[in-house]
Amino acid sequence: MLYTLLKASLPIPNTGKKTGGEKLSLKLATFELLPASGFGYYTISPSTRQYGTHATIQMLLDIARQQYWNMPKLPIGIGDISLHDGAAMPPHKAHRHGRNVDLRPFRIDARKLPTAIHESSYDRAMTELLVKNLLAHCNVRRILFNDVKIHGVHTFPGHNNHLHVETKE
Amino acid sequence: MWKRKSSVLQRYFAIDAIVLIAGSIAANSSIQGAPRAAQAHFSISVQFDCLWWSEPQMDGMDPNHPPPKNTRVKLKRWEYTDPIGVPHPDIVDVAVQIRNDSARDGIAILPEVNIQWFEGALNNKASAKWGRKIRLAKPTSFRLAPGETKSIRFPIDIASEMAALSTARQWPWALRAVVTTSASGVTVGSTQLELPIIPGD
Numbered sequence: 001m002l003y004t005l006l007k008a009s010l011p012i013p014n015t016g017k018k019t020g021g022e023k024l025s026l027k028l029a030t031f032e033l034l035p036a037s038g039f040g041y042y043t044i045s046p047s048t049r050q051y052g053t054h055a056t057i058q059m060l061l062d063i064a065r066q067q068y069w070n071m072p073k074l075p076i077g078i079g080d081i082s083l084h085d086g087a088a089m090p091p092h093k094a095h096r097h098g099r100n101v102d103l104r105p106f107r108i109d110a111r112k113l114p115t116a117i118h119e120s121s122y123d124r125a126m127t128e129l130l131v132k133n134l135l136a137h138c139n140v141r142r143i144l145f146n147d148v149k150i151h152g153v154h155t156f157p158g159h160n161n162h163l164h165v166e167t168k169e
Numbered sequence: 170m171w172k173r174k175s176s177v178l179q180r181y182f183a184i185d186a187i188v189l190i191a192g193s194i195a196a197n198s199s200i201q202g203a204p205r206a207a208q209a210h211f212s213i214s215v216q217f218d219c220l221w222w223s224e225p226q227m228d229g230m231d232p233n234h235p236p237p238k239n240t241r242v243k244l245k246r247w248e249y250t251d252p253i254g255v256p257h258p259d260i261v262d263v264a265v266q267i268r269n270d271s272a273r274d275g276i277a278i279l280p281e282v283n284i285q286w287f288e289g290a291l292n293n294k295a296s297a298k299w300g301r302k303i304r305l306a307k308p309t310s311f312r313l314a315p316g317e318t319k320s321i322r323f324p325i326d327i328a329s330e331m332a333a334l335s336t337a338r339q340w341p342w343a344l345r346a347v348v349t350t351s352a353s354g355v356t357v358g359s360t361q362l363e364l365p366i367i368p369g370d
Contacts, residue, residue: 036231036233042229043232044230044232044253044254046232046233046252047233079251080252080369088338090332090335090368091257091331091340091369092368092369093292093368093370094370095369102251102369104251112227112229112230113224113228114227114251114254144370156370158250158367158370159370160250161251161254161255162250162251164370
């Protein structure tokens with residue numbers, strides 16, 4: 001019954017085999033949409049680009065809830081995750097499987113605007129706390145971010161103004 | 170309009186994107202019938218720019234219902250790292266500004282733009298190569314009075330180029346524009362500028 005419902009909701013059959021040049025996977029049907037608003041976060045991408053695995057969305061909600069209780073006036077800016085079917089999401093190279101999330105670092109003025117590690121508006125202390133919370137979560141595998149003064153992140157070109165969070169499932 | 174910037178946007182658009190050329194031409198008397206000794210001088214600046222959101226628009230923007238982009242910003246690079254804060258427009262303009270610095274009047278000015286894409290595999294920038302030169306639509310010539318300035322924009326559809334390449338997992342890693350300006354049939358300036366195009370991770 002569940003499979004039938006999933007099948008009906010998908011534009012393509014879910015066989016796991018290549019059909020018409022597209023590789024299909026049953027996992028695609030389990031993607032969830034991050035609610036456009038909630039405690040402790042705000043979104044900076046359209047909803048069409050904010051689908052993730054159940055575990056990834058739960059991780060985000062966990063971290064955001066924690067953020068809300070600790071710093072209610074400093075929500076996390078959440079960007080791209082994946083498309084609803086896990087298809088390639090230009091202009092990203094990754095973000096295909098619902099397990100990559102882009103987050104904004106925090107600003108000292110708490111405005112819902114971008115910042116980067118070399119800018120005066122960048123709040124290292126609060127961003128470091130966010131990194132610690134993320135790394136303490138059981139579903140976070142790795143964080144790409146270029147502030148080498150924050151322990152636990154991995155540097156990668158292009159990550160001065162966002163944290164690229166990879167989850168395990 | 171050329172000076173409108175927000176503090177956030179300034180971080181991403183360097184002033185050095187402007188290339189300034191002081192052009193000088195000995196007017197061709199056989200074409201214009203002007204005295205051979207007469208000289209005309211032009212200042213020509215060229216930059217990439219686009220329409221994007223202003224800082225007040227970005228602050229707390231609902232990404233599902235974004236307002237129209239109506240702030241013109243200078244582009245040092247096209248970059249997809251923040252869906253709102255870092256410009257990655259569908260259309261990039263080559264903006265050419267020409268000022269007649271001389272006392273001469275009635276000289277026909279004609280700017281022309283040729284572009285090239287630096288294209289290669291999305292996962293391997295080293296594979297990219299410069300493609301063929303493409304001439305943008307030729308504008309009609311115009312005349313500038315002494316001290317007068319005119320701005321012309323040549324729009325380039327970056328989104329369409331990306332879409333055309335995406336099926337083969339290709340990417341336009343850079344855009345090159347060569348702006349050649351002539352006055353009364355004589356080239357007075359040629360400027361080349363490049364726009365790095367950086368995909369998201």
